Amino acid sequence: MEIILSNIKMQVNEKIYVKDPETSALGKKIIEQSILLIDAIGFDNFTFKKLGEKIGSNESSIYRYFENKHKLLVYLSSWYWSWMEYKLVFTTTNITDKKEKLRKAITIVTEKITNDVSADHINEAILNKIIIAEFTKTLHTKEVDQENKEGFFLIYKRVINRVVAIVKEVNPEYPFAKSLVSTIVEGSLHQHFLTDHLKTITDCNENVTTTQFYLNLAENVLR
Amino acid sequence: MEIILSNIKMQVNEKIYVKDPETSALGKKIIEQSILLIDAIGFDNFTFKKLGEKIGSNESSIYRYFENKHKLLVYLSSWYWSWMEYKLVFTTTNITDKKEKLRKAITIVTEKITNDVSADHINEAILNKIIIAEFTKTLHTKEVDQENKEGFFLIYKRVINRVVAIVKEVNPEYPFAKSLVSTIVEGSLHQHFLTDHLKTITDCNENVTTTQFYLNLAENVLR
DNA sequence: CTTTATTGATAGTAATACTATTATATTTGC
DNA sequence: GCAAATATAATAGTATTACTATCAATAAAG
Numbered sequence: 001m002e003i004i005l006s007n008i009k010m011q012v013n014e015k016i017y018v019k020d021p022e023t024s025a026l027g028k029k030i031i032e033q034s035i036l037l038i039d040a041i042g043f044d045n046f047t048f049k050k051l052g053e054k055i056g057s058n059e060s061s062i063y064r065y066f067e068n069k070h071k072l073l074v075y076l077s078s079w080y081w082s083w084m085e086y087k088l089v090f091t092t093t094n095i096t097d098k099k100e101k102l103r104k105a106i107t108i109v110t111e112k113i114t115n116d117v118s119a120d121h122i123n124e125a126i127l128n129k130i131i132i133a134e135f136t137k138t139l140h141t142k143e144v145d146q147e148n149k150e151g152f153f154l155i156y157k158r159v160i161n162r163v164v165a166i167v168k169e170v171n172p173e174y175p176f177a178k179s180l181v182s183t184i185v186e187g188s189l190h191q192h193f194l195t196d197h198l199k200t201i202t203d204c205n206e207n208v209t210t211t212q213f214y215l216n217l218a219e220n221v222l223r
Numbered sequence: 224m225e226i227i228l229s230n231i232k233m234q235v236n237e238k239i240y241v242k243d244p245e246t247s248a249l250g251k252k253i254i255e256q257s258i259l260l261i262d263a264i265g266f267d268n269f270t271f272k273k274l275g276e277k278i279g280s281n282e283s284s285i286y287r288y289f290e291n292k293h294k295l296l297v298y299l300s301s302w303y304w305s306w307m308e309y310k311l312v313f314t315t316t317n318i319t320d321k322k323e324k325l326r327k328a329i330t331i332v333t334e335k336i337t338n339d340v341s342a343d344h345i346n347e348a349i350l351n352k353i354i355i356a357e358f359t360k361t362l363h364t365k366e367v368d369q370e371n372k373e374g375f376f377l378i379y380k381r382v383i384n385r386v387v388a389i390v391k392e393v394n395p396e397y398p399f400a401k402s403l404v405s406t407i408v409e410g411s412l413h414q415h416f417l418t419d420h421l422k423t424i425t426d427c428n429e430n431v432t433t434t435q436f437y438l439n440l441a442e443n444v445l446r
Numbered sequence: 447c448t449t450t451a452t453t454g455a456t457a458g459t460a461a462t463a464c465t466a467t468t469a470t471a472t473t474t475g476c
Numbered sequence: 477g478c479a480a481a482t483a484t485a486a487t488a489g490t491a492t493t494a495c496t497a498t499c500a501a502t503a504a505a506g
Contacts, residue, residue, distance in 0.1 A: 044365065140359060190406070194405060221440055
């Protein structure tokens with residue numbers, strides 16, 4: 001899968017950036033190093049000034065790619081869900097057994113990403129850590145309706161709806177397919193967060209995975 | 224229930240505040256008006272200066288109650304979950320039918336709060352809106368482990384574990400009680416958020432409630 | 447009615463989140 | 477190979493935020 005992925009450029013809504021970071025060396029450096037810096041110090045403490053220092057560039061140069069750090073996070077999230085969609089489609093295509101297809105889909109969207117040595121500038125395992133810790137912040141703003149209209153969350157919603165379609169193949173009668181899938185996708189990020197920080201309110205750990213919990217849940221619900 | 228509640232003081236961890244806001248008129252005004260202001264402009268745009276202007280007090284006076292706005296949000300959240308715990312215990316005590324008890328518990332933790340004319344300074348319906356929109360931000364910080372150690376999230380975790388105990392009464396064999404309940408509690412906030420802002424990835428609306436979805440889910444899973 | 451605690455007013459600092467301008471490289475087109 | 481266009485870097489500057497410190501005014505308690 002990695003070989004194929006490395007030749008694919010993830011499509012991200014143009015309104016998210018001022019200048020496409022994929023079109024220059026500096027742009028790629030911004031993406032690569034922002035992922036590392038956000039992971040290291042957290043999104044709240046992250047600033048363009050600090051990123052500039054880290055990559056040996058000036059703050060003002062970064063502003064030519066992104067209006068502000070919120071949009072950079074939206075960009076990283078979009079890239080992540082675009083990558084997720086690719087993995088999802090790739091893994092579920094040509095699987096004829098509907099239940100097996102759903103199991104594979106749920107596995108893809110709930111799994112923790114471990115470092116599969118991605119050659120390019122984006123470290124998916126660390127990006128996954130950022131999504132677990134920070135994705136919720138892209139949505140929870142006063143501008144969410146405006147940004148939703150502008151299509152900032154389109155890929156995320158498309159991933160959800162792709163899984164919804166698979167759920168409906170398994171059980172067309174089930175009346176809450178969308179809520180089930182949005183609960184699974186968002187919930188799995190939350191369970192990973194709890195495993196890392198609030199262990200007393202989750203059963204997920206090294207032995208019992210978040211994926212196992214949600215596979216079991218979906219099977220029981222759609223039976 | 225309102226009558227009883229109005230005489231109860233919610234217990235909030237002392238480390239969260241500098242001075243207990245319940246002990247003075249100014250303190251209560253800070254709580255009352257911060258809820259209205261955060262709801263109106265969002266937590267990200269909320270500042271102590273703006274709150275000071277709104278309540279006709281100086282910024283510096285507010286700092287005598289809370290170190291920063293994050294701790295104020297943690298306080299409001301703690302108060303909310305303390306209130307939720309009270310409602311939960313009150314509603315489920317003396318219910319002998321285990322399944323009925325669980326149904327009542329899930330209803331309590333997943334319901335949207337509508338204005339039941341609370342006489343006191345805290346408007347629970349608006350506070351519920353804030354929890355839906357902002358609660359996640361109390362957890363998603365770099366300081367979460369430290370704050371968890373200091374007991375900032377104790378009441379929240381206790382609410383979850385009270386429901387877990389009820390789940391285990393219904394089905395002692397089910398291996399994911401904690402993850403199920405934390406998914407329901409956090410997930411219901413998320414579903415309310417989606418109903419308000421991203422309708423295309425939820426089934427919940429005016430006719431189909433979040434509570435119905437999770438009641439159905441729990442029943443299927445614990446069957 | 448004096449001490450103590452609380453609140454208000456003012457001022458000040460460092461950091462953040464930008465914008466604008468100009469200089470310096472680098473790339474590209476002819 | 478050189479001019480023009482483009483990208484980046486450096487510097488400076490502004491408004492806001494997130495505080496801290498100090499002192500005066502007021503209210504409450506002994």
